[in-house]
Amino acid sequence: MAEWQERISINPAVCHGKACIRGTRVMVSVILDNLTAGVHRDEILASYPTLADADIQAAISYAAELAREGAAALPLERIA
Numbered sequence: 001m002a003e004w005q006e007r008i009s010i011n012p013a014v015c016h017g018k019a020c021i022r023g024t025r026v027m028v029s030v031i032l033d034n035l036t037a038g039v040h041r042d043e044i045l046a047s048y049p050t051l052a053d054a055d056i057q058a059a060i061s062y063a064a065e066l067a068r069e070g071a072a073a074l075p076l077e078r079i080a
Contacts, residue, residue, distance in 0.1 A: 019062065028062055032060070044056060
């Protein structure tokens with residue numbers, strides 16, 4: 001999804017500068033945490049009426065971009 005940049009913003013004055021769905025205070029991490037916990041998209045949309053399904057997809061796309069381009073402190077796997 002190339003348009004995730006249009007749906008996600010970072011503003012130091014909103015949610016301590018965490019990535020949020022543009023125009024809301026819904027953090028991307030909250031959406032991803034809900035999906036990881038098995039919460040269905042319809043439930044997320046009902047809980048956060050300012051969201052659209054495309055916002056959920058944008059959050060997933062943003063996370064994929066971070067996984068491709070970012071780095072996380074993971075232990076080095078050793079082949080036995």
